Amino acid sequence: MAATIKEIAKIAKVSIATVSRALSNDPKVIEETKQLVLKVASDLNYNPNLLARNFVKRKSNLIGLILPDIADEFFSEIIRGVDDTALRSNYFTMVISSHKNRSLVESIQTLMGGGLAGGVIILIPYLSEDIKSALNNERIPFVIISGDNGLGSYSTISIDNYNAAYEMTQYLITQKNYTKIAFITGPADNNDAAIRQLAFKEACRNNGIRIKKSWIVEGNFSKESGEEACRKLIDSKDKPEAIFAANDMMALGCYEAIQSKGLKIPKDIGVVGFDDILLARFMNPPLTTVKVHINELGIMAAELLISKIENNNSSANRKIKVSSELVIRKSC
Amino acid sequence: MAATIKEIAKIAKVSIATVSRALSNDPKVIEETKQLVLKVASDLNYNPNLLARNFVKRKSNLIGLILPDIADEFFSEIIRGVDDTALRSNYFTMVISSHKNRSLVESIQTLMGGGLAGGVIILIPYLSEDIKSALNNERIPFVIISGDNGLGSYSTISIDNYNAAYEMTQYLITQKNYTKIAFITGPADNNDAAIRQLAFKEACRNNGIRIKKSWIVEGNFSKESGEEACRKLIDSKDKPEAIFAANDMMALGCYEAIQSKGLKIPKDIGVVGFDDILLARFMNPPLTTVKVHINELGIMAAELLISKIENNNSSANRKIKVSSELVIRKSC
DNA sequence: TACCACAATGTAAACGTTTACATTCCAACA
DNA sequence: TGTTGGAATGTAAACGTTTACATTGTGGTA
Known part of the structure; x- marks a missing residue:
């Protein structure tokens, strides 16, 4: 039911390739054609099918965020940090916070193996061996938010x-x-x-x-x-x-x-x-x-992950520490 | 690089259709073949490409959760409720919490129009007219979490x-x-x-x-x-x-x-x-x-939404109120 | 005038799955 | 023995997009 580039092409009397190019701002299409296509698209209330787009481009604009199975006052701030940064680069954030039904390892596998997520941020207090090995088996970029001791070979964002x-x-x-x-x-x-x-x-x-x-x-x-x-x-x-x-x-x-x-x-x-x-x-x-500065954890993690995704996971592993400050009150 | 059903088919010496059927537990495939396929699949470390699957099935196992642009202690509980319920039915939860860069209406449109999400849960304190009209333009099922006064024609989950x-x-x-x-x-x-x-x-x-x-x-x-x-x-x-x-x-x-x-x-x-x-x-x-019982908001919303998704959005609009209780302490 | 280069657009393949339809094969029955 | 029906599997189309490659057309240059 939803409009496709095919219909736009028919109405605008151009090929679907031109439509695709016009919509993605390819400089090769002449201004006049572009305007025409854009006009028709908006008339038809066109929205690109993101599923198809991601599929053919073999990349996903979804960031997976795996949270531990405990509630925490800070989670919403981290989520917000990730989401805010992600959105800015046209990514969406997928959250997995419950591991009641599936183990964390399973979550990692579906998320990373299925191509659904283009990259994953894992917030975890402690990296066990099975998680490490699950991580090592996957090819998608990921970033870990955790206190960093001895996580040498991973990209981590930590509280200082x-x-x-x-x-x-x-x-x-x-x-x-x-x-x-x-x-x-x-x-x-x-x-x-x-x-x-x-x-x-x-x-x-x-x-x-x-x-x-x-x-x-x-x-x-x-x-x-x-x-x-x-x-x-x-x-x-x-x-x-x-x-x-x-x-x-x-x-x-x-x-x-x-x-x-x-x-x-x-x-x-x-x-x-x-x-x-x-x-x-x-x-x-x-x-x-x-x-x-909790939200920075999320921001930094998302930024680092996105840069990895866009550089085909080739960027070197980085270690980022987010700053903190003493807040002196009256308890000592 | 990742294994596909094509490779499984080649190795198992069956057609891709049989592989697909075996993997999705189609009763038509004989037990012996099924076991063979499953064996090869696991040998190859196969993970179905969810992007391709969702694309061809023209449905998404992603639930969009749109949160208002303010932080709140309860958000993580709602997210958890949604996520937990979603996962149980094999859905993932996508969160959009920031509207600094894009308006809420825009968020609704990309999420609902792009086919990325199979349904959307909107947590919003007040439904303005432009949001209502954006909502009415979309064909994907959605559920609103909000105090319900005069939201007659929508499915809503509310605090009582x-x-x-x-x-x-x-x-x-x-x-x-x-x-x-x-x-x-x-x-x-x-x-x-x-x-x-x-x-x-x-x-x-x-x-x-x-x-x-x-x-x-x-x-x-x-x-x-x-x-x-x-x-x-x-x-x-x-x-x-x-x-x-x-x-x-x-x-x-x-x-x-x-x-x-x-x-x-x-x-x-x-x-x-x-x-x-x-x-x-x-x-x-x-x-x-x-x-x-905040987490119930999320649970109920997810359950209702998923039933809508799976019934092609045909279920009638429902109104659910989640219960609450007085907690008597010492301030009066 | 003939040719070339390049700009604009078109054609068609490809992505990995699902699934309607086609085929094969075998058992059961007349 | 021949026919039928159904179970198991195979073939191929389809989904909506992007993009490599092909085609066309235009202006400039020799």
Whole structure:
């Protein structure tokens, strides 16, 4: 039912090749013909069949965005960043966020193997071996958004976890004069979390601050884990003066643990986080944390991917880190 | 480079038609042949070219999801709901969230006209005339997520604004014995907001509560607008005893206005909101509000759309409301 | 005038699938 | 034994576009 170039050709009394050329702004077609074709096309309410176009050009203007199977306040910002950038280059964004029914590996395979997507952005906290091998089997370009440790051979976009966590630690030590600082880690298999922990340790070491083993306590990014970890910390005989939680949610858990004990933040104990979630500024007291320019993750990933797609995947693998900034509030 | 059915056919010594049939589980092909084909296909690491398939079948397994040009905590939940449901029926979800570069109407046209998407879900606070006419020009099925007032001829999925707001108002009146209740409205051109306001008024009227004109004050869903509106209310000589803000963000603004005046919630004045954003439970005091099952919006929309797609858009237009519940906390 | 070069347009093949229709083959039945 | 019917498979067209190559026409130059 929809108009095709064939019909346009018939009405405009030119060949379909000319129509195609006129529509794609080929300089070879004379202005007069072009105008005629354009006129007829708009009269017929013509829209190119993108399926046919992509098919014959053997490339897709779809970018696949694979998200982990957990909800997150930041996802919509990343999606927006990708989508915004993609649209600007005439690409569309396809999102796969659920892996309940199909494994992540399956998602990667259909998306990359089926030719549906011209390239894929994968947001993933940790690259397991089977995912790596699935990735290596595919020929379409892809970009990974993840904390980058040891992802040597891939193009990655990362939060600058190291510098941010280092800076925060340094701030606690040199500006706030804390000497007894605890750290609540993220999940063991999360790259971002691992780097934050590393940076914390190195910052302490470089500033001559002793890292007590029992002051590094494991969390998993959830509020509850932060609460529990914090309770351990403040119940011990040698209480730290400040707690650096690897993300804001756990910092929130710390607040609850601390305040339920009747202690005051920051008077009795300081707390800082990482992420600057929406909640952070409304906490009581407002949380000092690290703000990451999340949407840049999406923008950068899309830009890099598109350049790969348009250069036939030949561009070298790049490593991009997006900047962050300390946001000092009242929690320490 | 990727394997095609042609190569499979050659190796398996059958025709491409048989390959195609075997791969799509056509009962006509004998088990033995089918197994052979499947074996060869997997040996070759074959993935069907989805572009070609969609093209020839003249249908797309892509669902377009058009989001408004504003960020929102709930978007990722809606996306997830859509995506999850879509995947289950072998559809993919395409998101368009940015309209900086192209107008919403343009987005609708490329997506619907180009055949790229088999159907479209549009999340939009208010259906303007030009959007309606763009919609009416297209032949692909679509579903609208929006507060439904006067969208008679479309399939819509809505939050049950009316009942929720009515119930909340009734709660304030009958359970909490407030008689002087103010309402802060949402933006004028937002269907959801309009319905909440209507329900508030009717609930008051039906319970014999006087609605003072100056107690209905305009907001725009932003925190700042809530703050400003609230200031107007508490500065007036005839102060209300409770404020019903049309969303949580404005309720948060109310908190700030009220607390900066040294007044206490709920002792001096009650505040309730709508949405149950993440923040709500952590506010001080925790906010009484309305919780909507947001992900159901996405699920329902996707289910309805897919049934339309698979029935050639012939199903009648339906109206679905997703339920909500009062969540009683400590703010009134 | 004859020829060439190049600009504008046309012709037709190609992309990978699905599927209507054609063919083959075999079993069942008269 | 011959015929019929249906099951299994094959052949080829079709989908809407792009594009390599072919054709035509025009103006300039020798």
